[in-house]
Amino acid sequence: MDYQIPWFVVEAVYRKHSNLNKIFDIPIHKLALLCFEKFYPRSMHKSKVHYDTITLAPDGFKHLLHIFHWSRSPEGKFRTISRPFKKMDSFYIPSASSMHLSETVFKKHADGSIDVSYSHRRLSGVMKLAPWHISEYSPKIYESLLRFERGYGLFCGYPFTAYVACMVCLLQTEEDVQLLRAKGIIPSTRNDEKEVLSSVKQFRTFLCDDVPMSNDLANLSAKVMANHQRSVIRYYGEFKSRYCSNPWITASVIAGICLFVLTFLQTMYGMLSYYKLQ
Template sequence: MEIPPFRIDDSTEIFLRNVIAFELSCPEIPSYFTSFAFLMDLLINTAEDVKLFEEAGIIRNYLDSREEVTQLFNGICKNAISVDFFHYSSQYHEAMDFCTPWRVSTGRLKHHYFGSPWAGMSVIAGLFLFVLTFLSTIYTMLSYFVGDTGSGLP
């Protein structure tokens, strides 16, 4: 999915509210801005979401905080009548289908444990040591139950 970059400043909320009111009052005009506002409301729920959009180059935030952008999009469509035709419904459903629990878990694993080469190597080294410890424990238990202590004493 591609979202064109856009600027968020002090006049963005006023502009969006006016365009949404215009689109909703004229049914013959396609509701692209209203659909866009609904899409952003669906995608942005926290300041962390805004940070991801900023890092991707989609949002250029000129407000004081990311929390203000979150409040802007979470409140922009609150009192608006839902659009008759959501122009981005197929893209939204594709994104939601893409976000399966397996993909989300894999993404978190990559982000938290393999975010840098050193972190990845430490995870691999830890797993290697865990396997060696497990094998050593199995070997010790087997030698104890079989009776072979390996010391050569009767």
């Protein structure tokens, strides 16, 4: 993926050789998209497909890697540069296990391909992430996509940079991997927790700290930290983790509360009876 043939050259060759049109009988861009079906991320982002019709990039494509990037990216997200200007070296969110303690729920993103979002609830937060498949060819693909965004991000956005940056922050320990694997965000494969963390370190080397941070990613970080630092949320999460993680502990806590209430009522009843006799 290092050396890309300009897309207008590919289109010209396809149009000129009528035999190719007769053999495949489909537009060149659809033929290119079919070539990506065996590579993760496999599915096109749902924002690119409307009633089974693919909406092409209005300004055309630069090369084959651009088509792959465009087809797997959410429409209109991670494009606008944050104001005030920030670089990726300032991006931070806590690890998955830390966010779990502050009542953040992790879910698979329903829109497909590469995407990440965060929203608030009254006493929790919801972080949606696209499933992260790690294969033998993943490092090369992601490295190429991140390098592409480094050069053309102002025109094509920074969705892969945002996604990889989030995954690098979230996956710090084996507990983090187990948590996201339980939610289906890291599919169960032959990769164990240590191999996943090793891949995370490798992916971190692909990120460029000088790349500008998109406004969507800056807002995501602000929302996560605002929820994570709320004392009520943290105390609530610690209480659930300590007393509600095991059904026997939960039952004993409930039994203790019931016993306390009954003892309190019995004491109050005894005191009221005493004063009534007086």
